[in-house]
Amino acid sequence: MTPAVGSGWRTLLYKELLRFWKVAFQTILAPVLTSLLYLLIFSHVLENNVSVFDGKVRYTAFLVPGLVMMSVLQNAFANSSSSLIQSKITGNLIFVLLPPLSPANLFAAYVVGAMVRGLVVGLGVFIVTLFFVPSLLSMPHPFWALAFALLGSAILATLGLIAGIWAEKFDQLSAFQNFIIMPFTFLSGVFYSIHTLPPFWQQLSRFNPFFYMIDGFRYGFFGLSDVPPFTSLVIVAACCLLLSLLTLSLLRRGWKLRR
Template sequence: MTGWRTLLYKECLRFWKVAVQTIAAPVLTAVLYLLIFGHVLEDRVLVFDRIGYTSFLIPGLVMMSVLQNAFANSSSSLIQSKITGNLVFLLVTPLSHWAWFGAYVGASIIRGLLVGLGVLGVTVWFGPPGFVGPLWVLVFALLGAAIMGTLGLIAGLWAEKFDQIAAFQNFLVMPMTFLAGVFYSVGSLPAFWQAVSHLNPFFYIVDGFRYGFFGVADVSPWVSLAVVGASFAVAAAVALRLLKTGYKLRA
């Protein structure tokens, strides 16, 4: 437990030392999204027949920020350690693969939630979304951050240079995040694109999270919880297997 806590502290300290870049910058980006899209569409779009667009947009932006920053934390940390060569100092420790997983994913969850709270704290003044089910908000925020922290860990293990991490993020994480219903209700799409969206696990994270604010969603929150929980279980199993075998960690 001491080793796990030490590694977790080190990972948290790593992003906290550059908080302007890792915390403040994503909050500013989310605010800019809100100002632009909210200003343009507030009077033109009404979601779920009663929710103003700005209020609808806020939970989506919060969750998008959580997901992207949780992924960035674990992936960037691991690839930096590989490239700079300081990963060897972790390899000589008696830390188990469970300790590695808990520390890297735990730090990713903390960073993701800090950014999400920052985005919510700044944007909530533009259109208070309400909190119908705060427990749903917390559960999906934690699971969403955990999934992305785990995917970031997998990407960091697989990648050997920053370009590969960028490709993973730009061609997988970013499209799946933007197409998860952050800026629109999936229920407003044609039937074909609704079916395609339902294949995206990120959609269930955003939809379940938004349910906690409004009490309405495109699918049942229990369905979303089942999909998100299963997705985390699969991602965690893959990451733990890679860590246990030392995939691309040991020469």
């Protein structure tokens, strides 16, 4: 019997999923717990002190979509970047480079694998936080939220792919994470509405693509946002497209992978 021949990218995706699933305790449960701690502490301290959207939304409720999105973004980034750096350092990346996988195949498998991890963790955080804010289940615009979750996870998965290919050591990767990803996420309005910021910082926030991801995602939950959701969608989609094209061209040139 001749074995069925198909595209190898599905197997690479399967491998990427299996990789984090086998250590789900660390890749899914741990980030869910972290987000839960954020929620408990910040809501306890700030619930009665911070007013968001002119008091139309409780702070704890406001915080949840931010935390969900932050988990989606951070875990999407962590998955593609750590998978690649581990493969590079242990040398087993060669197993992926020897088969006839095209640049688009590699891109699709790593990015979709990382998106799934981000979305699964995000869903986990959302489910856990529902115990604290059950009203969030009745979202006015769930498809807007989904669109931003998909685009946001794709962007961070792609960034993770770039960082994983670029980094040669774990500390270079953590520098990328600590000096780029973390500040952009924390300063994007996860914990606050940018309308509470001084004008200068409000303006600066508008140059942060992460702000649009989180603001647009939050619109899905409350029908309220700092900027019109359509504007956010266009900006986020454009970022996603540009980064994808950049990454595909890096893969085509074999940047850092094929010398």
